[in-house]
Amino acid sequence: MYHTWMRYFTPSPVHHRLGLVCLGVGLQHGTLPTVGPRTLDHHVAVVVSAGSGWYLGADGRRTTVTAPALLWLTPGTPHHYGADPGTGWDEAFVDFTGPATTTYTELGYIEPDRPVVPLSDAAPARAAIGRIARAARPGNPLLEVETGAAVHELLVALRRARADTNADGDPVLAALARDAFQPLSVAEHAARHGMTAAELRTAVRRAAGCSPKDYLLTVRLGRAKELLAATELPVAAVARRVGYDDPAYFSRLFTRRVGTAPIRFREQQGRSVHGGWSTTVPDPEHPPTILPRSV
Structure with a gap:
């Protein structure tokens, strides 16, 4: 038994020139059907926030997937994966593409050679994916730009959430x-x-x-x-x-x-630059405000 919700988008050529576009988003949980074997022409980030399963790459090696974890599905790479039939898993996925993916790969945010990435916390990535899901409402005139911006946010959240990353910085x-x-x-x-x-x-x-x-x-x-x-x-x-x-x-x-x-x-x-400079870093919880003039 499983539950699934997904939406797919077709951004225009103009939106593709932004560098990064979202092609789809989905939220699923339960004993999901096995995916693949298949090969895609775009990127997919699959965030597993609960449960366990497996991943089989082009090299034939089977890797155990234990939440929280990320599956990187990259263009041209054969893959095959699925949730454990006994426990199932809770996943959220985002399909995306664009020339900016080359730079994100060069910077190490996308790791084609590391398809299964343990995460320390899936919540920030799930929050970014939630924003994409909410943007998918019918008639949203900002859909392509809003979802594209959220993909940038998702890539940053996933980079920060890698289990080998210190939360306080490197x-x-x-x-x-x-x-x-x-x-x-x-x-x-x-x-x-x-x-x-x-x-x-x-x-x-x-x-x-x-x-x-x-x-x-x-x-x-x-x-x-x-x-x-x-x-x-x-x-x-x-x-x-x-x-x-x-x-x-x-x-x-x-x-x-x-x-x-x-x-x-x-x-x-x-x-x-107007108003002068301060050497004090503002507190995010109490940002600077413009006070009303006294009458």
């Missing part, structure tokens, strides 16, 4: 961010963690989807933007604050990555 990334402004090479950063440079590159690539050098550059340029926008420090002083002794090199690097020179960036922010 300690290696936190340490790199802390030491980013020091004049250290990648090998020296690695040595601080008792790692080889190759091990650090693997860890950062898995956690952030980029090399240690790119991650450090992102942290440095983010801080440089804050200093340029919120202070009157000369560019040379900003460069030193973020770890560059050569201001000319910093300016070339900033211009190449940001697309505008540091001085120009400061001018743009000076014209567009």
